[in-house]
Amino acid sequence: VTLSAPAMRSLIEKKRAGLEHSREEIEALVGAFTRGEIDDAPVAAWLMAVCVTGMTLAETAHLTAAMAASGDTLTWGDASVVDKHSTGGVGDAVTLVAVPLAAEAGAKVAKLSGRALGHTGGTLDKLECIPGLRVDLGLEEFKSQVLRVGCAVAAATASLAPADKKFYALRDRTATIASVPLIAASILSKKIAGGAPAIVLDVKHGTGAFMKTPAEAEELGRVMRDVGERLGKRVRVVLTDMNEPLADSVGDALELDEALAALSGGGSPRLRSVAHAIAAAMLECAGLKSGIPHLGPEAFAKFVEMAAAQGGRLDEFDRAFKPARFIAAPSSGYVQRIDPRTLGELVAASKAGLPIEQARRTGLRLRKRTGDKVERGEPVIDVFETGAPILDLERLAASVTIGADPPASRQLVRALA
C-alpha cells in the first residue's frame, strides 16, 4: 500500500471535515508514514485535524491495530497472560508491587515498561537501582521468563510498534499529544503488540497526571477499554487519584525501597491499596477470580525471583536512606495539598547531570500526607541528596499548603463502571 501526495491531501481534508476514515485509509497512512514515504508536515496537519475533530472508536481501533502491526509482535497461547499500563504519575511504584503480587497469585504477568517522561518516574529506572538487573530482555527471553517465573518487567524494544514511536515524536513537536483517541491508540498499540490477551489500565487523574479530572480519565479509560475489546482483548480499567504523590517516596531508589516494603505489607497504605486493586484487576482480567492477592513474604519472594531472573542482586541494593534536609510546616493545621507535579519536576531537575548512582538516590519522602494534622516546625517532606544541596527548597515548600480545616477526602481508587 502506498499513499500519493494527493491521496494524503484527501485524507487530511476528510478528517478536517470530521468524516470517518476506513480501515484501508488508516493502514495506508500509518504504513506510508512509518516507511518514510510521506513527510512529517502533512501528517502533522492530519494529527491536528484529529485533535480537533476526533476519531470514532472504529477509527481508533484501526489506528491502534495498524501501529501494533508495524513491528515485532508477541503471541502467547496462554489465557492467563496479563499486561498492565499506568498513564503515569508521581510516586507511582505500583508496577513493582502489583506485578509480583499478581504473579504469586497465579497470573502470568508480561509487563513492558517505559522510562521516566517529564515529571513522572519510569518503572525501568526504578528497577535498575538493583545492581546487575537488566531490562533489555530480548522478546524470546522475556517470553520464556514470564512463563517460567510468572512475571517479567522489560523495556519495550525499538522493534515493538515502531509506528507509535514515530507518531509520538511528531506529536511532541506539534502540540498534538492531547487527544483521547491518539493517546488511547499510542498506549494500546504497544500492549497489542505485546500480545497479552488481558490488559489492566491504571488511568490516573489529578494535578500530577495527564488527565486533570475524573471525567477526562473516565473518557480515556472508556475509549481504551472499548478499543481493546474491539481488538479481541479482555480489558479492565482502574481510575486512581493523582492529586498528591501515590507512594510516600518520589525518586528511583526511594520508590524501589518503598515498593519492597509494600510487598512485605509496609510502606504507604496508599501504595499498597492501589497495588492491591491493580493486582486484583489483573487476576480477574486473566480469568483467575479465585486467586486472592496477598501482600507478604510470598509476594516479596516472587519479586526477588523476578529480579534474580533478570540478573538483579537485590542483596546489594542499599536500603539505608538518610535525609539531608527537610521542609517544615510553616504553621500548624491540616495538610491541604501536596502538589505532585512540583515534586516530580523538582526531583527530575535535581537528578539532571548527576552521576547515575547519585541521581538514583536523589529524592523526597513525605512524612505527612494530605489530611494529616501538623504542628508548626514539624517536618513535612524529607529531602535526600547524596552530594551538595541541589533541590530547590523554596519551590518544594511552596508545593505544600497548610490550612485550618481538614480537606475534603478524595476517593483513591475505583473501577471504571
Add this chain to the structure above:
Amino acid sequence: VTLSAPAMRSLIEKKRAGLEHSREEIEALVGAFTRGEIDDAPVAAWLMAVCVTGMTLAETAHLTAAMAASGDTLTWGDASVVDKHSTGGVGDAVTLVAVPLAAEAGAKVAKLSGRALGHTGGTLDKLECIPGLRVDLGLEEFKSQVLRVGCAVAAATASLAPADKKFYALRDRTATIASVPLIAASILSKKIAGGAPAIVLDVKHGTGAFMKTPAEAEELGRVMRDVGERLGKRVRVVLTDMNEPLADSVGDALELDEALAALSGGGSPRLRSVAHAIAAAMLECAGLKSGIPHLGPEAFAKFVEMAAAQGGRLDEFDRAFKPARFIAAPSSGYVQRIDPRTLGELVAASKAGLPIEQARRTGLRLRKRTGDKVERGEPVIDVFETGAPILDLERLAASVTIGADPPASRQLVRALA
C-alpha cells in the same frame, strides 16, 4: 526574534484552543518559518489549527503585514496608484481590459500578476502571447513604467512576500488552503508589498471559482476589505459570477484576442461588463470619481502603449483563429449550464506537454451562453487545436446541459455592501 521549539508548541496549543495571537507572536512565527528556523511539521499543525478555529481580523492583519514585510516592498507616494486582484476563474481576461481602461481614465495601475493555477488561467501567460512582451520587470522598471505610461502588468518577483510563497507551498501539501483568513492574508500580503494605496478585489463565486457560493465570496471579500483597511489601504470589493466562463474564450491566445476586441467595444458583453465594473471601482478607489472609463480606441491605444513599453510587438500577434472541431447541441432547448471548471481543466490538460506556441493557441470559444436558445445539432463550443486532436470532446460535451426551459438568470457583478 527567534522562536524556540517549546515556544512554537505553545503557539500551536494557543491556536488549537481558539485563542488570539498577539502581533509579536505572529511576527515571530512568520519570521522563524521564513528564515527556516522552524520545521514544516509544527507550522503545518498550526495551519490546520487556524483552518479549524479561525483567526480574528487583528490576527489576519498581523499575518498579512508580517508576510508583506518578509521581502522587498514598493512605495509610491502617489494616491492615484491602484492595484487589483481576482481570486481566479475561467475565461477571466478582466485584467487585460480593466487595467488599460482605468489607466486611460487617469489611474496609475500597478498590477502584479500570477501564472495559471489549476483549472484557472494566468494573466501573465495570456500577455506573453504577444511576441517580445516581458513580464519579468524589475521593481524599479515596473514602478517607472506605471508612473510614465499609467499602467504595467508584471510578474510578482520571488523577492516580493517570500513568506507567502513558503506558506502557500506548505498549505498546498497539507490541505490547509481552504481557510478565509489564510486566503485573505496570502492575497493581501502581495498587494501590501506592492505598495499601492488603493486595491480592488474581484472575488468570484460559483462552480469555476474557489468560493462556491455568494455568501462565501462575501465573507472572504469582507475580511480582505477589513484587513486591508486596518493596514491603511483603500479597498473596494466586487463580487462576480463564475458559474460559467466569464469571457467567451478559454485559452491564452483566444482570451488575449477577445480582450483586445473588448477594449474596442466588442467581444463577450459579460467580459466587457465585468471589466467596466472593475475599472470603475479602481478609479473610485484611487480617488478619481470624475473619471468615467470608456471602452474604445483610447483604451485600446493604452493597451498597445503598455504592451510596447514591456517590449511587446502586438502587430505580430496573429488574431486569426480557425476552429478545428466543435461540439453540437444534442437536443433543442435552452443552455442550462456550461461548467467552467471542466472547460478550464480540459484546456489545461490539452496544453500540457505541447510546444509553447501550440499550447498558447489551444482553447475553446463559446458560441452559445447560458440562457441561449439552441437547435439540435447547432455548434455550442468551438475547439481550437493546432496539431492532432487532443481535447476530450466527450467530457466537453458533458459539461453542457440543455433543457426545455430557460434557466433562472444570475447577477453577473455587484459591489460588496
